[in-house]
Amino acid sequence: MSPFPLPANEDARISALADFHLMDTPPEEEFDRLAELAARLFKVPTVLISLIGSDRQFFKARVGFDPCETSREISFCAHAIMQDDILLIPDALKDERFAKNPLVLGTPFIRFYAGKPLVTPTGEKIGTVCLIDSQPHQTFSAEDRKNLSDIAALVMDRMEMRRLEIARDVSQTRFENIASTSPDAIICYNDREEITFWNRAAEKLFGYSAQEAANRNVQIIVPVSLQPIYQSELQRLRNGEHLALEDGVIELSGLRKDGSEFPSELSLSTWREGNTNSVGIIVRDITERKHNEERLFRLACLDPLTDLPNRAAWRDRLRETLAAGTPASLLLLDLDRFKEVNDTLGHNAGDAVLREAGARLKAGCPDAIMVARLGGDEFVALLPGNHPQTARDTADRLIEAIGASYEFAGQRIEIGVSVGIALTPDHSQRDDELLGSADLALYKAKAAGRGRSEMFEPAFREVAIARRAFELELRQAFEHGEFELYYQPQLHTETGAISGAEALIRWNHPTRGLLSPVSFIDVLSQKPSAPEIGEWILRTACAQAAGWQRSIPNFRIGVNLFEAQFRTGQLTHVVEKALADTGLSAASLELEIVENILLRNDDSTLRLLQELRSLGVGLAFDDYGTGFASLSLLKRYPVTRLKIDRSFIRDVTTDPEDAAVVKAVIYLGRSFGMEVIAEGVETEEQLDFLKTEDCAEVQGYLFGKPMPAGEFEAHFLSEDKVKASSDT
Structure with a gap:
C-alpha cells in the first residue's frame, strides 16, 4: 500500500511530467517572479511551485523555504493533486491527515496550506502552486481562490511553453505531430517566406484557415511595426545564420486577418531539410494572461484606494x-x-x-x-x-x-x-x-x-530608546505591584461634610520614589496594558469605597477612565462585574470622562455611555471648559456631573473672565439638571466665591491633597471626623 495517495492516472501523470523536462532544473526568473508575486499578494511567508514526482516533490520555485525538495510521503501537495480545485487547510493541527506531519511539528511549522493543482492541457495534474503559513488562516475568500487559480494558470502557461520548446531539437515531422494537438498556434515557413504548416490553433488565433494560409507569405501575421525585426531575421535565415530571436521565449505582437493586433509569446526553432532552411514558431495569445498579471500585480503592489x-x-x-x-x-x-x-x-x-x-x-x-x-x-x-x-x-x-x-x-x-x-x-x-x-x-x-x-536628529533616537525603556518599566511596574491608589476628598460646599473621593493612581518607583500621573500617564494610556490597568484601578477603588461606606453610607468614589477602555467593547461588563464582586452600589460609583472621548461624537460611544448610565453609575465630564466641547454634547450624552477645571478656580477671585466661566458652568449644570463640582480649591476666598454661586461640591488642597487609603481613612473616616461631619 502506498504511503501517499495515488491518482488513478499516475503512470500518465508521471509521463506528462517528464515531457516538461523541469524536474531538478535550476531556478528560473519567470517562475521565481510568480512565486514572489503570490507571497506578496496573499501576505504569506512561504510559496512553493511544486512538481510531484514518483516519490518526491521538487520545488521549481520557492519563497521562504530552503530545501529544494521533500519526500512525497510527507507532501501536502501529494494530497492537493487528488482533487480538481484548491486544497484548503485552515489549520493543519486540527486536520487528522496532517496533525502529526513533520512539516507541521517542525520547520516550516505549517499551520495554513492552500494548494492549486497545475493541470496540463491533457488533464494530468503534475504539481501545485501552494501557499504556506505558520499561523492558521480562518478565511480564504472566493476572491482569494480566483487569484490563486489565476497564478496557477500563469505558471502552467509558462510550463506548457517550455514543453513545446523541446520541439526545437526534433525533426519537422515530429514537430508537426506535436503541433497538431497543441492548444498553441504553431506555424512553419521556409526561407522563401512561404507558410508550410498551419495548425488548428493557428486558424483560431489568426483567423486564416489552413487552406488560406498555405504557401502565403508569412508576413501576413507580422505587424508593420515589427517588419524591420522580421526582415533582419529573414536575412539571417537565408544566410544560414543563427536567428537572434531563437534562444528563449519572447513577447511580440501578432497580426490577425481582421487587422487587429494582440500581445503574444512566441518561441522559434530552425532546421534544414535538403537545401531549404525552415522556421517553426509557437505562438500563444497572452491577452488574458497580461490582464491577469496586471490585475494581480495591482493587488499585490498598489493600494486599491x-x-x-x-x-x-x-x-x-x-x-x-x-x-x-x-x-x-x-x-x-x-x-x-x-x-x-x-x-x-x-x-x-x-x-x-x-x-x-x-x-x-x-x-x-x-x-x-x-x-x-x-x-x-x-x-x-x-x-x-x-x-x-x-x-x-x-x-x-x-x-x-x-x-x-x-x-x-x-x-x-x-x-x-x-x-x-x-x-x-x-x-x-x-x-x-x-x-x-x-x-x-x-x-x-x-x-x-x-x-x-x-x-x-540622532538625539531623537536616544529619546526613543529612553521612552522604550520607560515603557518597559511601566509594564513591569504593574506586574510587580508598584502602582497604588491615592484618594482626594470631595466635600459638600455648604456643610463641609465629606461626600466622596476621587481615586488617583501613583507609581512607587523603585529608584525615583513616588511619581504622580503627570510623569507617566500619557505613556501608560497608550500602552496595550491600559485597559487591564484601568480595570485594576476600578476594582481597587470600588472595593475601598465599599469598605468606607460602613462609616459614610452615601460615600461616592470617582474613577478616571482610559480612552483605551472604551475601545475594548468590554467596559460595561467590567464595571458591572466590579460592582457585583465588591458589593458597591452603582450609585456610589462615578466614572470620569475626558473631553477627547466625548468629542469622538460617534454612535458607539453614545451607546456605551447609555449602557453605563443604565447600570446606575454616574458620569462626570472632567476638566469641563478647557477644550472644545459644545453644548450639544451635554444634550447628547448622559453626563450627570460637570467638573470645573482647576485652571479657572486659581484666579476666580481676581480674574473676571475666569469668574464668568465658572458662573457659566454652574449655570449650565443647573440648566441641564447636572451636579457641579469645582477642582483645585486652595483658599477660603475661592470657597466663599463658590458658596455664593451655589456650586454644590468642591475638592482641592484646601481640604486635602491626594493621600494613601490609610491616611485618608485616619483623616476623614475616624469616628470623631464622621460624627463631626454628620453634626455639620
Missing part, C-alpha cells in the same frame, strides 16, 4: 535605492485630525480625503523615485538627492498643498499633515532604520504642534 504603490512595493524600491547607493530623501507624512473625519462624516468621506491627499502628494513630487501609501493615513515619498534644505522646502510645499481644505458631499473638511524627514546615507543606509528615523522625526513634528516638518 489611492492607486499609489503600497507598503510592499515601497519597501522593494527603497531597498533597491539603498543598494545602489543613491543619495535620497525620505519624507514620511501623517494626516492630522484625520480620525475626526471618519468619526464625524463617515468612512466614505475619509476615503475621499485619502484619495485626494494621495493625488496631491503625487502632484507635489513629480520627480520622486516613488510615492506610496503605507496604510491608514500614512504616506511616504522618496526623493532623489539628500540636500537638507531641498527636503525641507518640499515638505513645506506638501504641508501647504495637502493641508488645503477638502470638499465632500457639500461639506468642507479641514485637516493637516505632519512630515518627518530622513536622509540617506546621512541617517542610515538600512531600509528599516531609515524609515524608523523618519518616523521619529514625524513623532517630533506631531508633538511640536502638527502641521509642520522635522528633520531627523
Whole structure:
C-alpha cells in the first residue's frame, strides 16, 4: 500500500511530467517572479511551485523555504493533486491527515496550506502552486481562490511553453505531430517566406484557415511595426545564420486577418531539410494572461484606494535605492485630525480625503523615485538627492498643498499633515532604520504642534530608546505591584461634610520614589496594558469605597477612565462585574470622562455611555471648559456631573473672565439638571466665591491633597471626623 495517495492516472501523470523536462532544473526568473508575486499578494511567508514526482516533490520555485525538495510521503501537495480545485487547510493541527506531519511539528511549522493543482492541457495534474503559513488562516475568500487559480494558470502557461520548446531539437515531422494537438498556434515557413504548416490553433488565433494560409507569405501575421525585426531575421535565415530571436521565449505582437493586433509569446526553432532552411514558431495569445498579471500585480503592489504603490512595493524600491547607493530623501507624512473625519462624516468621506491627499502628494513630487501609501493615513515619498534644505522646502510645499481644505458631499473638511524627514546615507543606509528615523522625526513634528516638518536628529533616537525603556518599566511596574491608589476628598460646599473621593493612581518607583500621573500617564494610556490597568484601578477603588461606606453610607468614589477602555467593547461588563464582586452600589460609583472621548461624537460611544448610565453609575465630564466641547454634547450624552477645571478656580477671585466661566458652568449644570463640582480649591476666598454661586461640591488642597487609603481613612473616616461631619 502506498504511503501517499495515488491518482488513478499516475503512470500518465508521471509521463506528462517528464515531457516538461523541469524536474531538478535550476531556478528560473519567470517562475521565481510568480512565486514572489503570490507571497506578496496573499501576505504569506512561504510559496512553493511544486512538481510531484514518483516519490518526491521538487520545488521549481520557492519563497521562504530552503530545501529544494521533500519526500512525497510527507507532501501536502501529494494530497492537493487528488482533487480538481484548491486544497484548503485552515489549520493543519486540527486536520487528522496532517496533525502529526513533520512539516507541521517542525520547520516550516505549517499551520495554513492552500494548494492549486497545475493541470496540463491533457488533464494530468503534475504539481501545485501552494501557499504556506505558520499561523492558521480562518478565511480564504472566493476572491482569494480566483487569484490563486489565476497564478496557477500563469505558471502552467509558462510550463506548457517550455514543453513545446523541446520541439526545437526534433525533426519537422515530429514537430508537426506535436503541433497538431497543441492548444498553441504553431506555424512553419521556409526561407522563401512561404507558410508550410498551419495548425488548428493557428486558424483560431489568426483567423486564416489552413487552406488560406498555405504557401502565403508569412508576413501576413507580422505587424508593420515589427517588419524591420522580421526582415533582419529573414536575412539571417537565408544566410544560414543563427536567428537572434531563437534562444528563449519572447513577447511580440501578432497580426490577425481582421487587422487587429494582440500581445503574444512566441518561441522559434530552425532546421534544414535538403537545401531549404525552415522556421517553426509557437505562438500563444497572452491577452488574458497580461490582464491577469496586471490585475494581480495591482493587488499585490498598489493600494486599491489611492492607486499609489503600497507598503510592499515601497519597501522593494527603497531597498533597491539603498543598494545602489543613491543619495535620497525620505519624507514620511501623517494626516492630522484625520480620525475626526471618519468619526464625524463617515468612512466614505475619509476615503475621499485619502484619495485626494494621495493625488496631491503625487502632484507635489513629480520627480520622486516613488510615492506610496503605507496604510491608514500614512504616506511616504522618496526623493532623489539628500540636500537638507531641498527636503525641507518640499515638505513645506506638501504641508501647504495637502493641508488645503477638502470638499465632500457639500461639506468642507479641514485637516493637516505632519512630515518627518530622513536622509540617506546621512541617517542610515538600512531600509528599516531609515524609515524608523523618519518616523521619529514625524513623532517630533506631531508633538511640536502638527502641521509642520522635522528633520531627523540622532538625539531623537536616544529619546526613543529612553521612552522604550520607560515603557518597559511601566509594564513591569504593574506586574510587580508598584502602582497604588491615592484618594482626594470631595466635600459638600455648604456643610463641609465629606461626600466622596476621587481615586488617583501613583507609581512607587523603585529608584525615583513616588511619581504622580503627570510623569507617566500619557505613556501608560497608550500602552496595550491600559485597559487591564484601568480595570485594576476600578476594582481597587470600588472595593475601598465599599469598605468606607460602613462609616459614610452615601460615600461616592470617582474613577478616571482610559480612552483605551472604551475601545475594548468590554467596559460595561467590567464595571458591572466590579460592582457585583465588591458589593458597591452603582450609585456610589462615578466614572470620569475626558473631553477627547466625548468629542469622538460617534454612535458607539453614545451607546456605551447609555449602557453605563443604565447600570446606575454616574458620569462626570472632567476638566469641563478647557477644550472644545459644545453644548450639544451635554444634550447628547448622559453626563450627570460637570467638573470645573482647576485652571479657572486659581484666579476666580481676581480674574473676571475666569469668574464668568465658572458662573457659566454652574449655570449650565443647573440648566441641564447636572451636579457641579469645582477642582483645585486652595483658599477660603475661592470657597466663599463658590458658596455664593451655589456650586454644590468642591475638592482641592484646601481640604486635602491626594493621600494613601490609610491616611485618608485616619483623616476623614475616624469616628470623631464622621460624627463631626454628620453634626455639620
